[in-house]
Amino acid sequence: MSALFSPIKLRGLELPNRIMVAPMCQYSSVNGEANDWHFTHINTLALSGAAMFCIEATHVEAIGRITPGCLGLYDDATEAALKPILVSVRKHSKTAVAIQLAHAGRKASSHKPWDGGQQIPVSQGGWQAEGPSAVPHKEGEAPPLALDAPGLARVRDAFVNAARRAERLGIDAIELHSAHGYLLHQFLSPISNKRTDQYGGSLQNRMRYPLEVFDAVRAAFPAEKPVGIKVSATDWVEGGWDLAQTIEYAKELKKRGVDWIDASSGGVSPLQKIPLGPGYQVPFAQAIREAMASPPWRSASSPRRNRRKTSLHRARPTWSRWRAPCSTTRAGAGTPRPNSAARSKRRRNIGARNPRRRRRCSGPRRSARGKGP
Ligand SMILES: Cc1cc2nc3c(=O)[nH]c(=O)nc-3n(C[C@H](O)[C@H](O)[C@H](O)COP(=O)(O)O)c2cc1C
Secondary structure, eight states: OOGGGSOEEETTEEESSSOEEOOOOOOOOBTTBOOHHHHHHHHHHTTSSOSEEEEEEEESSGGGOSSTTOEEOSSHHHHHHHHHHHHHHHHHOOOEEEEEEEOOGGGOSBOOGGGTOOBOOGGGTOOOOEESSSOOSSTTSOOOEEOOHHHHHHHHHHHHHHHHHHHHTTOOEEEEEEOTTSHHHHHHOTTTOOOOSTTSSSHHHHHHHHHHHHHHHHHHSOTTSOEEEEEESOOSSTTSOOHHHHHHHHHHHHHTTOOOEEEEOOOSOTTOOOOOOTTTTHHHHHHHHHHHOOOSOOOOSSHHHHHHHHHHHSSSOHHHHHHHHIIIIISOTTOOOTTHHHHHHHHHHHHHHOHHHHHHHHHHHHHHHHTOO
């Protein structure tokens, strides 16, 4: 069976395959509230056979919405509007439901894409956007307000409150939106982050706020439920955020218990030059996964456990398993994972030498496969 169709466990969440429907903004809300369009959209894709459906970028503050039509989860009304949709999905589908929590930062207050996507001035019904620095996304746009310390705390708390609302709705997983030029990405990128305090300058400083938000959301969401993140692996602009920095970010996230990294790219600058083509983002996912691979040996509480981990984990680092949903859905569906042939050969050899160990290794895979669709 290909990795794509094999089961995976992310904390307490068991998924029968590794396909997640990517979050897709619908720009169809009114006042941030989901409606019958979302009901149809989400219920349709919940029947697709994908193990998980990720609700579109869902904004944690009204002023953090990209457009006036963007979905929110920032008050009782936005929470109540999502509730019947979740009830319906649970009634008709076994798909796990994730939600992408987002804040647009300086890209907020924009027209919907089909209306041109340009900034909506405050005088024409838009609102004052906020960001890491008073630097506009595009030349000629009104700059955002640079977030001060109370503002940073307010936005971080808004992510936490949205995570709590997601839990109340029974949502299974959270994906933090740290890509596509939105607020968390704006902190990471030297193009949008010109701060001179502890949140700007060095890579360590630029990562500080997104990591604080990750920590706060992780702490607010039940430990048995996974929290992943979406990153832009590069800005596609000289001197911007790049893959090497993304890998450092991923390592910090790994220390904090991130459950998947969804590798995308771009979005922070209109100067980006993206070499679009089939699978153009696959190498990012692959490089991140390789850099994240666990060391071949892990500590274990007893020699017996240690022996078992030797057979299971030397060939299959835990991180690779966590990364699998990203690498197979966001970047490279069906692409054989590196070393998969070597891994199978090694497993066969282990089994040939010791049939008992082979049974033990294949046990979890067999039982998990039994739960598949
Ligand atoms: C209609 C549409 C809406 C999207 N909305 C979101 C979104 O809400 N959040 C997000 O992270 N990406 C969003 N994306 C981007 C996709 O999730 C994905 O990252 C992008 O299509 C690149 O992946 P691909 O290379 O597999 O196409 C959207 C894409 C489309 C086509």
